[in-house]
Amino acid sequence: MTTRGITVLAGGLKETQKITRRAEAAGFDAAWSGEFLHRSAVVSVAAMAAATTRIGVGSAIAYAVGRSPLVLANDARFLDEMSDGRLTLGLGTGTRRMMQGWHGVKDPDGPATRMEELVPLLRRLWRLHEGPVRHEGRFYSVDINPTADIQPPLRPSIPVYTAGVNARMIEVAGRVSDGLICHPTITDRYLDDVARPAIARGAEKAGRSPEEIKLKGVIICAIADDTATARREAAAQIAFYVAPKAYGPVMEVSGFAAEAAAIQAAFRAGDHQGMVDAVSDAMLAQMAVAGTVDEVRDALPALEKRYDHAALYSPSFTLPPGRVAENTEAITEAFAR
Structure with missing residues (x-):
């Protein structure tokens, strides 16, 4: 059975906490x-954890660039402790332009290789209490020999998506992650033709089963009386996401190349307005649920069945x-358990 969560990407910290509390009361899983x-994903997730007691909390995503491995490992360690073991650490690199312009990354090449180096290193750093961590790779150099006792983290194996x-980049999940954030x-079509085979290739190279890698989907949901x-x-x-050329291959495989060209x-x-008008009904059906409360309730199962x-x-x-706040509240009310 697919578990259900809510994504909070708008508003300040108080609004973030308010939405998370409502989602917890409504029976959402995360x-x-x-x-x-x-x-900031780190501060937002901390606020969410502090405001709740049961619901899972996660970053979707926190940028894996712009933070050192040790800083990122310690952020996750304390978020997991703060939430009593409810954290899922979701990581991404963003686009090449974001890596360079936003985060000051001098070498934006090889983002998948970077992530494949980082995730295992984080897991080693969560076990720093067991002894020194030394690593020399393409993107990271770490040499830590603890000079004082280090307490073990609440969980040495925090889930990483x-x-x-x-x-x-999808192959990375098969190689080193616990899950893929879609x-x-x-x-x-993209899941069947590209994503699942890529996960399988990555898992095979790492000697893992593809079944170990969970799929976490993000579904656009809009509820209105009209x-x-x-x-x-x-x-x-949808138009906002499709506008960058980076998503052209996804649209092409999915059969929406013409719409993507018009949006761009x-x-x-x-x-x-032209961007919005270029989004076809077929795109909406594949990427979102939108309509009245009853319409979105009827439409959601067809999309969420793709995911764990x-x-x-x-x-x-x-x-x-x-x-945005009104719609988010409507989502929690519509899907309360």
Whole structure:
């Protein structure tokens, strides 16, 4: 059975805590928060953990670049302790441009190789109480010989999920991760033709079973009394994600190359309405649930059955904060258990 979560990517810390408490009261299994130019996943997840007692908390995603392995390992160690073992550490690198422009990464090449080096290193650092950690790799150099007693972490094996869109990055999950965080634009065809085979290749190279790697999906969800309004909101979020050329291959495999080209052309022209208008009904059906409460309840099973865990996510592109908060509350009420 697919477990269900909610994604919080808008609002401040108080709003983040409020949504997470409501999700916990509504019986959701997990709450997730990511980061962007103005948002910290680590602090957000800490706030979520402090405000709750039962619901799982996770980063989706925290940037794996811009933090040293030791800082990232210690952030996760304390988040897991703060949440009494409820943490899932979700990591991603972002695009090449984000790695360079946002995080100051001098060598943005090989993001998949970077992640394959980082995740095992984090697991070693969580066992620093057992002895020195020395590592010399392409991206990281670590030489730590503890000079004082180090207490073991609450859990030496914190679950680590990695995000991936292209086949090589998805393969990382098969090699070193506990799960794959699937992008909201991933479709059934892309899962079958690209993602699952990539996980299997990675798992085979690591001597693992593909069944060990869980799939965590992010599903755009818009609820309104007027179906057309909800569909426009969901379409705007899809258009926002498809606008960068990096997602062109996903759209091509999924059969949406023409729509993607139109969205990208409208984006270059600064035509937000044109971007939304270019999102087809078929794209909406594969990437979102949108409509009245009854309509989204009926539509969700077809999408969430793809995943071991499905996190619902309110659109935010072009929407005022009040509408995002209203929609997020509607999601928790619609799917309360």
